[in-house]
Amino acid sequence: MSEKNAVTRRDVVKMAGAAGVAAAAVEGFPAIQTVKAANDQVQFGMIGTGSRGSYLLKHLSKIDSGRCVALCDINPQALARGVQTIGNNPKQFKDYRELLSQKDVEAVFVITPLYQHFPITKDAIEAGKHVFCEKALVFKPEEVHALRALMQQHPKQTLQTGLQRRYSTFYQMVKSMVDKGVLGDVKYIHAQWHRNMINKPSSLWTMKPGGPSNMANWRLFRQFSGGLVAELTSHQVDVADWMFGTPPEWVQGYGSLNDLKDGRDVYDNVQLIYHYPGGKQLTWSGISTNQHLPYFNASRSEMGECIMGTDGTVQITVGEDIHHCIAWWYPEPPKEQKLSSGAKKEGAVAGATMVSAGAAKPIPLLFNDLVIDPNDGFLTREMKFARRWLYSKGVLVQEEETNPVDTELESFFRNCRDGGRPRADLEVGLNDAIAVMLSNLAMDENRRVYFNEIERLGAGASAKAGAKAGPAA
Numbered sequence: 001m002s003e004k005n006a007v008t009r010r011d012v013v014k015m016a017g018a019a020g021v022a023a024a025a026v027e028g029f030p031a032i033q034t035v036k037a038a039n040d041q042v043q044f045g046m047i048g049t050g051s052r053g054s055y056l057l058k059h060l061s062k063i064d065s066g067r068c069v070a071l072c073d074i075n076p077q078a079l080a081r082g083v084q085t086i087g088n089n090p091k092q093f094k095d096y097r098e099l100l101s102q103k104d105v106e107a108v109f110v111i112t113p114l115y116q117h118f119p120i121t122k123d124a125i126e127a128g129k130h131v132f133c134e135k136a137l138v139f140k141p142e143e144v145h146a147l148r149a150l151m152q153q154h155p156k157q158t159l160q161t162g163l164q165r166r167y168s169t170f171y172q173m174v175k176s177m178v179d180k181g182v183l184g185d186v187k188y189i190h191a192q193w194h195r196n197m198i199n200k201p202s203s204l205w206t207m208k209p210g211g212p213s214n215m216a217n218w219r220l221f222r223q224f225s226g227g228l229v230a231e232l233t234s235h236q237v238d239v240a241d242w243m244f245g246t247p248p249e250w251v252q253g254y255g256s257l258n259d260l261k262d263g264r265d266v267y268d269n270v271q272l273i274y275h276y277p278g279g280k281q282l283t284w285s286g287i288s289t290n291q292h293l294p295y296f297n298a299s300r301s302e303m304g305e306c307i308m309g310t311d312g313t314v315q316i317t318v319g320e321d322i323h324h325c326i327a328w329w330y331p332e333p334p335k336e337q338k339l340s341s342g343a344k345k346e347g348a349v350a351g352a353t354m355v356s357a358g359a360a361k362p363i364p365l366l367f368n369d370l371v372i373d374p375n376d377g378f379l380t381r382e383m384k385f386a387r388r389w390l391y392s393k394g395v396l397v398q399e400e401e402t403n404p405v406d407t408e409l410e411s412f413f414r415n416c417r418d419g420g421r422p423r424a425d426l427e428v429g430l431n432d433a434i435a436v437m438l439s440n441l442a443m444d445e446n447r448r449v450y451f452n453e454i455e456r457l458g459a460g461a462s463a464k465a466g467a468k469a470g471p472a473a
Contacts (some may be wrong), residue, residue, distance in 0.1 A: 040065070040417075041064065041065060041066055041067040041413075042065065042066045042067070042106050042107050042130075042413045042416045042417065043066075043067050043068075043069045043104050043105060043106050043107070044060075044066050044067070044068055044069065044070075044105065044106065044107040044108065044109060044413075045068070045069060045070035045071065045072065045090070045099045045100075045102065045105040045107075045108050045109070046068065046070075046071050046072070046082065046108070046109040046111060047072045047073075047096045047099060047108060047109065047110050047111065047112060047120055047124075048072070048073060048109075048110065048111035048112035048113075049071055049072070049073040049075075049078045049079055049081065049082030049085075049111070050073065050075070050078050050111070051203075051204060052111050052134060053073070053078070053082060053109070053111035054078070054081055054082055054085050056109065056111060056405070056409070057082055057085040057086045058085050059403070059405050059406050059409060060086065060409060061085065061086050061087055061088075062406070063406065063409055063410055063413070065410055065413040065414065066107070066409070066413045067088070068086045068088060068090045069090050069091060069102070069104055069105060070090050070091040070092075070093065070099045070102055070105055071083060071086070071090050071091070071092055071093070071099075072092070072093040072094065072095070072096045072098075072099045073094070074094055074215075075215075079092055079094075096120055096123075097123065100123055100124055100127040100129065101127070105129060106129065106130060106416065107129055107130040107131070107132065107158075107412070107413070107416050108124045108129045108130070108131050108132070109131075109132045109133075110124065110131060110132070110133040110134065111134050113215065113218040113219075113224050113225070114136060114139050114218075114224060114225050114226060114230055115139045115218075115223070115224045115225070117133055117134070117136070117137060117138060117139060118137075118138045118139060118140070118143040118146070118147060121133050121137075121147070121159070122146070122147070122150060125150055125151070125154050125157055125159070126150075126154075128157070129157070130157050130158040130159070130412075130415075130416045131157070131158070131159050131160070132160045132161075132162065132409075132412045133159070133160070133161060133162065133429070134161075134162040135161055135162050135163055135230075135234045135235070135238075135429065135432055135433070136226060136230050136234050136429075136432060136433040136436045137161045137426075137429035137430060137432065137433045138429075138430065138433045139226070139433075139437075140437070140458060141437060141454055141457035141458030141459075142457075142458030142459070143458070144430055144433065144434060144454060144458065145458065145459060147426070147430065148426070148430065151426050156419065158412065158415045158416050158419070158422065159422075159425065159426050159429070160408070160411075160412045160415065160422040160424055160425065160429075161422075161424040161425070161426075161428060161429030161432065162408070162424070163234075163235065163238050163408075163424040163428065163429070163432065164318070164404040164405050164407075164408045165235060165238065165239055165242075165318050165404065166238070166242060166408075166423040166424050166428070167404045167405075167407040167408040167411060167423060167424075168318060168319070168325055168400060168404040168407070169400050169401065169407075170316060170319075170325040170326075170327045170365060170400060171239070171242075171316065171318070171325075171404075173327070173365055174243070174307060174314050174316055174327060174365070175242060175243060177314070177329075178243050178307070178309070181311075182311070182312065183307065183308075183309030183310075183311055183312045183313070183314065184309040184310030184311030184312065184332070185309055185310045185311075186243060186244070186280070186307060186308065186309040187278075187279065187280050187281070187308070187309070187310070188280070188281050188282075188283075188308045189239070189240045189243060189244075189280075189281070189282045189283075189305060189306065189307050189308065190282070190283050190284075190285075190305070190306045190308075191233075191236035191237075191239065191240070191282065191283070191284050191285075191303075191304070191305045191306070192284070192285040192286070192293065192303065192304065193228075193232040193233070193235075193236065193284075193285075193286050193302060193303040194285065194286065194287050194288075194290055194291050194292065194293070194301075194302055194303075195287075195288055195291050195302060196288070196289060196290055196291045197259070197260055197268070197288040197289070198259065198288070198289050200291070204219060205219060205220070205260075207220060207262040207263055207264060211263055212224075217264075219231060219266070220263075220264035220265070220266055221264065221265055221266065222265050222266060225266060226266075226436045226437070226440060227266030227267055227270075227440065228266065228267060228268070228270050228286045229270060229272075229286075229435075229436050229439045229440055230436045232286055232303070233270070233272065233284050233286065233435070233436065233439060234432050234433075234435065234436050235303075235318075236282075236284060236303070236305055237274060237282060237284065237432065237435045237439075238424075238428065238431075238432045238435075239305055240274065240276070240282035240305075241428075241431055241432070241435075243307060244276045244277075244280050244282075246276060246277055247276075247431045247434070247435070247451055248274040248275060248276050248282070248435065248451055249275050249276060249277060249450065249451055250274075250275050250448050250449060250450045250451060251272060251273065251274050251275070251435070251438055251439050251442050251448070251449055251451070252272075252273055252442050252447065252448040252449070253270065253271055253272035253273060253284075253439060253442050253443050254270075254271045254443060254446075255267035255269065255270045255271075255440075255443035255444075256268075256269045257269075259288055259289055260288055267443065268287075268288040269286070269287050269288065270284070270285070270286040270287075270443070271283075271284070271285055271286075272284040272285075272439055272442075272443075274435070293317070295315040295317070295328075296315060296317070296326050296328060299326075300317055300323065300326060303317060303318075304316065304317035305317070309332075310332065311331065311332050312329060312330060312331045312332050312360075313329070313330040313332070313360075314327060314328065314329050314330075314365070315327070315328045315330070315362075316328075316365075318404065319400060319403065319404065320403065320405070321403065324400070325400055325404075326364075327364070327365035328362040328363070328364055328365070329362065329363040329364070329365055330360040330361075330362055330363070331360050331363070332360065333360065408423075408424070411423065434451065434454050435451075437454070437457075438451060438453065438454065
């Protein structure tokens with residue numbers, strides 16, 4: 001095996017200690033599953049059983065800490081599909097207010113078009129329900145202030161936002177590496193979510209007949225949606241907030257409608273720069289004509305984050321039902337050593353700076369079961385070295401114990417019972433929603449928008465933000 005092209009035993013020994021420190025701080029693996037008694041299950045309803053709702057119901061059907069007792073959607077086909085997916089014959093409603101009136105419903109999933117998130121969440125909280133609301137948590141500036149005030153009046157109710165990367169053991173490991181200084185001073189993050197909507201249209205982003213009047217098109221119109229920023233950027237700006245430990249200070253960017261000119265009015269091309277305290281930055285790119293991802297030797301497409309510190313870089317992308325989470329660690333070359341007195345410095349090269357250090361070899365981030373322990377026997381150590389090498393070559397892929405979607409759903413039910421604080425809690429959800437609103441504002445007005453502007457935006461209208469929504473779409 002060539003040392004030039006492979007992770008060596010020396011690499012493994014050097015990196016295992018730091019990786020073990022990071023892995024040890026991660027929650028949730030190995031998880032021990034237990035069957036819940038019927039009276040321990042959180043009885044829940046779901047409002048909105050379209051594409052995302054049915055996806056979550058598929059996962060919820062396999063989680064025994066919750067039991068679906070009611071579903072709601074204005075679309076009969078979507079409602080029937082939801083009932084079939086969950087498989088236990090829940091009550092069915094067209095008007096979400098009827099679902100909220102059911103005394104046996106303890107918790108509610110709000111999986112509706114974005115513009116309905118706050119009104120329905122408000123009604124659910126006031127009805128005494130715990131709420132899991134998909135991102136973005138709110139749609140308008142006044143809803144930020146109104147929801148924060150509402151939750152202060154209902155401190156015992158759980159409110160969780162659907163930001164599943166916070167529930168991934170891989171992302172938790174990277175966060176631990178950042179906090180423990182394994183990557184040095186992390187100053188820059190780049191994230192992208194590129195899709196080829198020309199060659200491979202998505203049913204969610206393709207115009208159906210009827211335009212704005214067809215609610216299947218809600219993502220394509222500003223009166224209902226935050227566009228690409230709400231649907232895609234929101235996940236990755238939340239990762240940056242988490243890694244940096246703070247929301248941004250300002251955002252600026254460029255958005256245009258270049259290619260998907262079918263009547264929609266949301267941007268199909270977005271480039272954003274977020275500035276954080278201490279000179280830290282996130283750059284984000286979203287285009288609709290190419291899905292190439294320049295990470296992981298291009299073995300994955302569309303979305304990923306590159307987290308860059310003075311001592312190393314991590315490339316990471318979330319896992320889902322088909323693909324697994326991947327996280328590759330690239331240590332920086334060794335720091336320059338000061339020359340001893342009398343040593344002669346080599347002459348400078350005119351023109352462009354010459355790169356003398358070779359590129360770092362990727363080290364796949366792995367869990368505790370592959371950390372080299374001094375007490376391991378010879379065969380155990382050799383097996384770990386062999387498996388690490390296979391992971392480094394992409395022959396094997398280490399999987400999370402559970403899909404982060406399952407983890408976030410199980411965590412929600414647990415917090416409904418124990419009153420614990422969700423990883424994606426009210427403030428996480430609000431910061432994420434604020435980023436969506438201000439990013440779109442920055443592109444619309446072609447200016448730098450400061451995040452403290454949210455304090456005055458919509459402040460006068462927040463008292464009116466409790467207007468009732470119609471039946472869920």
